Amino acid sequence: MAPGTDARLSVEAAVEMEGLLQPKGGQSSPRSGRLLHSAPEPPRAAAASSSKVCFWKAIGAVALLAACVAAAALLSGKGSSGRLSSPFAPAVGDSSKVVFLAAATPSWRLMLDCGSSGTRLKIFKLEGSNIEDVHLEEKVGMDALTSYVGRLDDLENDLRDVIEKSKQYVPEANRAQTPLTMYATAGMRILPAEDQNAVFSQCATLLSDSSFAPYHFEDARTISGEMEAAFEYLSVNYAKSGIDFPAETTGQIEMGGASLQVAFKPQENVLDHSWAYDIMGKREMIYATSYMGYGQNVARQKAQEAAVRAEKGRHLGLSRRLKTNASSATSQPRALVGGVPFPCFLKGYSEKAKVFEGTPEEQEVLIEGSSDFEGCSKLTQQILHTEYECDLPPCAIHGDYMTKISGKFVGISGFKFALLDLGLDLASTTPGQLRGAVQTFCGQKFADLGGNTKFTKYGCFLGSYAYSTLHAFGFADDSTNITFAGDYSWTLGAVMYEAFAPGSAPSGTSAERRRLLELPGVQSVLPLDHKCYWACRSKQRCAELPASSGSQCKQACSAGCATA
Numbered sequence: 001m002a003p004g005t006d007a008r009l010s011v012e013a014a015v016e017m018e019g020l021l022q023p024k025g026g027q028s029s030p031r032s033g034r035l036l037h038s039a040p041e042p043p044r045a046a047a048a049s050s051s052k053v054c055f056w057k058a059i060g061a062v063a064l065l066a067a068c069v070a071a072a073a074l075l076s077g078k079g080s081s082g083r084l085s086s087p088f089a090p091a092v093g094d095s096s097k098v099v100f101l102a103a104a105t106p107s108w109r110l111m112l113d114c115g116s117s118g119t120r121l122k123i124f125k126l127e128g129s130n131i132e133d134v135h136l137e138e139k140v141g142m143d144a145l146t147s148y149v150g151r152l153d154d155l156e157n158d159l160r161d162v163i164e165k166s167k168q169y170v171p172e173a174n175r176a177q178t179p180l181t182m183y184a185t186a187g188m189r190i191l192p193a194e195d196q197n198a199v200f201s202q203c204a205t206l207l208s209d210s211s212f213a214p215y216h217f218e219d220a221r222t223i224s225g226e227m228e229a230a231f232e233y234l235s236v237n238y239a240k241s242g243i244d245f246p247a248e249t250t251g252q253i254e255m256g257g258a259s260l261q262v263a264f265k266p267q268e269n270v271l272d273h274s275w276a277y278d279i280m281g282k283r284e285m286i287y288a289t290s291y292m293g294y295g296q297n298v299a300r301q302k303a304q305e306a307a308v309r310a311e312k313g314r315h316l317g318l319s320r321r322l323k324t325n326a327s328s329a330t331s332q333p334r335a336l337v338g339g340v341p342f343p344c345f346l347k348g349y350s351e352k353a354k355v356f357e358g359t360p361e362e363q364e365v366l367i368e369g370s371s372d373f374e375g376c377s378k379l380t381q382q383i384l385h386t387e388y389e390c391d392l393p394p395c396a397i398h399g400d401y402m403t404k405i406s407g408k409f410v411g412i413s414g415f416k417f418a419l420l421d422l423g424l425d426l427a428s429t430t431p432g433q434l435r436g437a438v439q440t441f442c443g444q445k446f447a448d449l450g451g452n453t454k455f456t457k458y459g460c461f462l463g464s465y466a467y468s469t470l471h472a473f474g475f476a477d478d479s480t481n482i483t484f485a486g487d488y489s490w491t492l493g494a495v496m497y498e499a500f501a502p503g504s505a506p507s508g509t510s511a512e513r514r515r516l517l518e519l520p521g522v523q524s525v526l527p528l529d530h531k532c533y534w535a536c537r538s539k540q541r542c543a544e545l546p547a548s549s550g551s552q553c554k555q556a557c558s559a560g561c562a563t564a
Contacts, residue, residue, distance in 0.1 A: 108178045110124075114183065115144065172214075176214060234279075235492040237250055257414075258293065274286070351367055353367050371443060381468045405474050
């Protein structure tokens with residue numbers, strides 16, 4: 001923190017506090033522009049003496065000076081509690097938010113990461129501005145939330161097991177104040193709203209019961225892809241530099257199972273998908289977006305469906321030429337007989353896959369590897385749809401706007417696995433070297449792999465898809481601006497965002513912020529509580545907001561939700 005910052009923040013806090021504690025009816029704060037609601041000031045007696053006025057002015061000056069000193073002491077760590085005491089600081093015991101500097105006393109936060117391939121428990125220990133990802137002796141988790149649709153009894157049993165295992169990591173005396181959050185990502189986004197609601201309602205009922213989960217339950221819901229991308233960005237940069245990010249940050253590209261996330265700090269103006277965050281009083285704007293359906297598992301399914309369409313087209317053309325197909329052109333397509341050659345699998349490997357393309361209903365077909373690098377490369381480029389019309393340039397994939405990449409990047413999750421399958425170094429491999437390794441790998445036969453092939457069986461597809469994605473995003477073959485890693489999780493960024501954000505201004509994507517400002521009554525919130533904001537944004541029932549949100553927040557949110 002720069003010299004003099006403490007004093008400056010203290011004076012600003014005191015001035016703001018003075019304005020908030022002594023507002024005039026309907027008067028706007030000159031600093032914040034927010035409407036300060038209070039009862040109209042009663043008429044003063046005409047005989048009020050000037051000495052009384054001077055007396056109260058003197059008292060006000062003394063109070064202001066005392067507030068400055070107290071705030072400076074707290075911000076410099078000299079306060080007894082480590083918290084900034086103000087009408088808008090969290091209540092004692094409410095650890096959902098830390099104002100500017102966290103207390104030295106350690107606290108914990110639990111996060112259930114509900115991904116498309118499984119649900120994992122993450123536990124974080126916070127002390128000062130340090131966030132420690134607590135090492136768990138064994139992986140604690142359960143099946144993907146999507147698998148519990150229609151079997152909520154199993155959900156209760158599995159969730160109970162997760163909660164029981166979590167207790168060994170959080171001291172009993174701290175559990176009631178330890179926030180517990182359940183966030184789901186792309187896997188749940190593809191489910192119908194009624195199925196999501198059924199699962200989350202059951203989770204919320206269980207986790208809010210102190211006899212089931214002895215923690216401070218906060219929320220259970222699906223987060224947007226943009227939020228996931230922004231949280232991942234925060235995680236990457238916290239791991240590299242701690243809580244105080246440098247001017248030049250590191251962007252991230254994450255390939256999950258069902259979606260693809262991108263977030264970075266651009267050098268030019270962003271026309272869409274901008275995301276604002278406020279950490280430790282420092283407000284920044286980044287570009288953050290998510291491509292639903294472009295994660296590695298869904299992309300592989302798309303590629304298989306494209307191969308099925310191509311094979312059906314080849315068979316149909318051949319049958320017409322030979323006059324052996326008596327069906328009309330308007331009849332339903334026939335089921336495929338035999339296997340479908342797939343260039344992104346190695347010769348000798350095959351698997352059954354369920355596809356919809358080219359059939360009136362889901363069909364199970366046999367996908368057979370053909371070890372064709374060029375064919376696989378064309379196929380992975382095809383499913384990215386870089387040929388789509390770009391209405392708002394520049395675009396990367398699917399004809400969607402994406403501002404020009406700039407700075408250093410790290411490719412994580414699926415990108416890491418692609419390189420490991422190919423035996424490449426995560427820190428030094430360029431996109432061109434990745435392509436060369438993929439070409440060599442795809443020329444093999446499945447029998448050449450040997451050993452454990454649980455993941456390497458998909459090495460040809462994943463490597464080719466990773467390269468095609470990097471190329472579509474604008475990385476040249478010889479680029480050294482991207483490295484690869486896997487030890488990052490968006491959950492740390494989510495904890496960082498919620499624990500260290502002062503909550504005095506709305507964050508989120510540009511579209512989300514515009515929607516927020518349209519909600520009636522929101523500007524009367526002093527300050528705007530982020531839980532109130534997200535509840536309105538996601539159209540949750542405002543009555544479910546925790547008591548710590550404050551009456552003004554709940555009133556404003558209720559007004560907003562009524563019209564949402």
